[in-house]
Amino acid sequence: MRSWYFSEMAYHPAWQVGLKRGSLRVVLPNENLDPAEAHRLLHRYLDEFALCDEVGLDIMVNEHHSTATCMTVSAPMALAVIARETKRARLLTLGNPIANRPDPVRVAEEMAWLDVLSGGRLEMGLVKGAPYETAPANANPARLMRRYWEAHDLILKALSTTDGPFNWEGEYFHYRNVNIWPRPIQQPAPPVWMTGMSVDSGRLAAERGHVIGTLLSGGTAKPMYDMYRRTARERGWEAGPDRMAYAAVVGVGQTRDEGLRRADQIADYVRTAPVVAEQFTNPPGYNSVAANVAILKAGPRAHRIVKDRQGNLIDHRTASVQQFMDTDTVFAGTPDDVFGQIRDFNARMGGVGHLLFFGQGGYLNHQDAMANITLFGREVAPRLREMN
Amino acid sequence: MTRSISVSGVALEIEERGTGRPLLFLHAGEGLQPRRPWLDALAARFHVIAPHHPGFGQSTLPDWFGTVDDIAYLYLDLARDLGLRDAVLLGAGFGGWIAAEMAVRDTRCFAHLVLAAPLGIKLGGVTDRDIVDMHAIPRAEFMRLAWADPHRGEIDWTALPETELAAIVRGREALALFGWKPYMHNPRLKRWLHRIDLPTLLLWGEHDRIVTPAYGEGWRAAIPGARMDLIRDAGHFPHWEQPEAFAECAAGFVGRH
Numbered sequence: 001m002r003s004w005y006f007s008e009m010a011y012h013p014a015w016q017v018g019l020k021r022g023s024l025r026v027v028l029p030n031e032n033l034d035p036a037e038a039h040r041l042l043h044r045y046l047d048e049f050a051l052c053d054e055v056g057l058d059i060m061v062n063e064h065h066s067t068a069t070c071m072t073v074s075a076p077m078a079l080a081v082i083a084r085e086t087k088r089a090r091l092l093t094l095g096n097p098i099a100n101r102p103d104p105v106r107v108a109e110e111m112a113w114l115d116v117l118s119g120g121r122l123e124m125g126l127v128k129g130a131p132y133e134t135a136p137a138n139a140n141p142a143r144l145m146r147r148y149w150e151a152h153d154l155i156l157k158a159l160s161t162t163d164g165p166f167n168w169e170g171e172y173f174h175y176r177n178v179n180i181w182p183r184p185i186q187q188p189a190p191p192v193w194m195t196g197m198s199v200d201s202g203r204l205a206a207e208r209g210h211v212i213g214t215l216l217s218g219g220t221a222k223p224m225y226d227m228y229r230r231t232a233r234e235r236g237w238e239a240g241p242d243r244m245a246y247a248a249v250v251g252v253g254q255t256r257d258e259g260l261r262r263a264d265q266i267a268d269y270v271r272t273a274p275v276v277a278e279q280f281t282n283p284p285g286y287n288s289v290a291a292n293v294a295i296l297k298a299g300p301r302a303h304r305i306v307k308d309r310q311g312n313l314i315d316h317r318t319a320s321v322q323q324f325m326d327t328d329t330v331f332a333g334t335p336d337d338v339f340g341q342i343r344d345f346n347a348r349m350g351g352v353g354h355l356l357f358f359g360q361g362g363y364l365n366h367q368d369a370m371a372n373i374t375l376f377g378r379e380v381a382p383r384l385r386e387m388n
Numbered sequence: 389m390t391r392s393i394s395v396s397g398v399a400l401e402i403e404e405r406g407t408g409r410p411l412l413f414l415h416a417g418e419g420l421q422p423r424r425p426w427l428d429a430l431a432a433r434f435h436v437i438a439p440h441h442p443g444f445g446q447s448t449l450p451d452w453f454g455t456v457d458d459i460a461y462l463y464l465d466l467a468r469d470l471g472l473r474d475a476v477l478l479g480a481g482f483g484g485w486i487a488a489e490m491a492v493r494d495t496r497c498f499a500h501l502v503l504a505a506p507l508g509i510k511l512g513g514v515t516d517r518d519i520v521d522m523h524a525i526p527r528a529e530f531m532r533l534a535w536a537d538p539h540r541g542e543i544d545w546t547a548l549p550e551t552e553l554a555a556i557v558r559g560r561e562a563l564a565l566f567g568w569k570p571y572m573h574n575p576r577l578k579r580w581l582h583r584i585d586l587p588t589l590l591l592w593g594e595h596d597r598i599v600t601p602a603y604g605e606g607w608r609a610a611i612p613g614a615r616m617d618l619i620r621d622a623g624h625f626p627h628w629e630q631p632e633a634f635a636e637c638a639a640g641f642v643g644r645h
Contacts, residue, residue, distance in 0.1 A: 135524065142565035143454070268514035279526055292557040302506040 001346065003355045004092055005052040005207055006060040006247065008070035008269065009045040009078070010092060012362030013037055015272050017070050023277035025067040026135045038071060045071075046081055055377025060092040062281060064126075065136035069273050069362075074338040075125075076110040081117040091118055094193055094213060094356070097146040098155065100137035105178055107141065107151070112184040120185035125193040125213075126152050131287070132280040137158020142285035147172045151212035154178075160188035160204050160269035181303060193197050195223050201225035213245030213356060216270060216316075216329045217306060221246060225349055241353030241388040246345075248288040249324065249358040251332040262364060263332030264321040269361030270329060335379035342384060351388050390422070392446070395466045398453065402445040403438040406431025407545050409642065410475040412467060412498075413438040414483030416625060417507075417563040419556060420445060426627040429635035434476060439466065441486070443562025445555050455510075456574065458487035463499030467497040468517070474499040476642055477586075480574070480627050481598075482507055482563060491638040492580040498527045500642050501584065503607065504591040505599055505624050507567070509578040511606040518606075519572045523564070534624040538597040541628065579586075581610040588614040591637055593629065618643070 014032040018024035018207035049080035052059050072078045075093040083091055091114070096107050103332045115122040128148055134141045150170050157166070157178075164179035184190055193211040196202065202224035212228055214221045225244050232239035249270060251263025282295065308316050308326035316329075324330035331341040346352050358374060360369045389404045403422045411434035415429065420427075420440050429434045441459060443449035455464075463486065467475065477498045479487030484506025491501050511518050522530055531538040545553065567573075569634060588611045591603040606615045617637050622629040 140564060140568040142561050142568065144450075277526070278525055283523065284557075284564040289554050289557045289561075292560075293553045295551055296548075296553050297550070299546055357527070374476055 003381040004058040004060040010362040027096040043159035052083040058090040084351035092123040095127040097129030100139040104151040122190040124190040141283035163258040199227040206231035215247040241268040241351035245354035249330040249354035256333045259333040265364040266361035392437040399448045414479035416481030426631040429631040444559040472497040482506040501588040507572040533597040537566040575633040589641040590616040593626040594618045596624045598624040
């Protein structure tokens, strides 16, 4: 199992006001951000990413918009900095929200440029994006996945075509001369990742051989991984653990208490992330008809609840660190504890090749974040690498 | 009577009731809701033909179909296929936008146009909201802005059968498809409203704060000879909130012009 450190570069000084106003996203005015403080935090977070390279971890960045939970507005921009500051780490964007991006050829250019800059260390996530991302992007949630797949196909064609220019006259995107410079080191294209939570996502990723990742939802991950493996088998190949990824909060300490304390602080990210003004949580068309019927039948807000391993309902906004551990959202304790928890999780899931290690979530201070990364990188990651 | 009719490759579910002058009723973004009283109020005065828009009710939404232009051409084909003559074209809210798009193209089948609180045009500057962003406000706020009395519009979703919920969900997605960007309007439509050559009535709930009566004035000014009537004690859905007064206003206008 490979381990990828990941942080959203949160602007946590605005969380309390966001919680009080009922939304950390979209409608929280940016007067609640002090640019000087943001400057300090961005440099701090980039230092934490740079440390990963020294302790043998790979790196993941993502992006969100119009939110106090994540200051990374452009995954390629963040990775451009990180690519210069690192030498060995593989660099994952998870990812580019391509259904919300008006210009897929620009995405292909950015990815190719990053692959060249990093010496072929790029892993390229192409994601649907969270429901509340359609508002800041003003992306139509109806037929979002049709737009996603057209962008996906165009990006991969742009990255892998060497005898262009070619033209593209599709439903959503129109170009007459696609011929990106530079072209990527990794041919025909850097490895592609997707995210998902449903068996459908598992099937669609398997049909293309992409890595499938899921975030903070152990209970829903297993059927998706199983569908991936089944689909691959039906198509004549065996999907190994290297096709499966899982993101969890990890808190490691010299003592169990220290690890739990760090995890508890990082988990504040998980508690705040779902606090979004209700009207942005489920734009029409984003979720399937069946899912929306279930939401209407259940009444408001019921859809933010997940189940733990015993089937108990857990609300992410108020869960304790123990409850998060029971839903496989958090792994925490000493290096031995954390290794044991991940090993058991890996066995339950049937083999997961990538752990996306959520190691900074806001209130965790710089010293703790550095210690968490170092302990994980030195004491846990090498043992995970031997697994599977 | 409910029937399915295939028009230009789209299977449309159509409600039909009443006798007399044909009236093509184009429903609002909230769906046709044929069991509610306004269709009967209109059917007491007209032969009402009311399609569920593509993607709403049981009407299909083919992959190639995706704009208000498509709906306008589809319904012009429907009117031709049904052989409508001297018909009344009546659209409410989102349906009013469709009706206007039809009327700037071809009015051969129609003798009167009634637009009830139509969406569809842009009047103000780039940072003015002519049309409230209904997808960016909480449900309670939407109800407060859309109704003179919000209690009249409350729906207990949990009490509806799954087939009806599925139709509502499909309709919401279709409305987003047609109206998300630019939001619920066609930036070019206002420039072509002068082409409308039918006696036109704009009907507005006096308490409509989704699109206000002042926005209605903009419509009235852009359509040659159009008049505007306000309906008392009604908001954005005057046909729903005051079905009798609504039908009476429409019938009175058609009778006089």
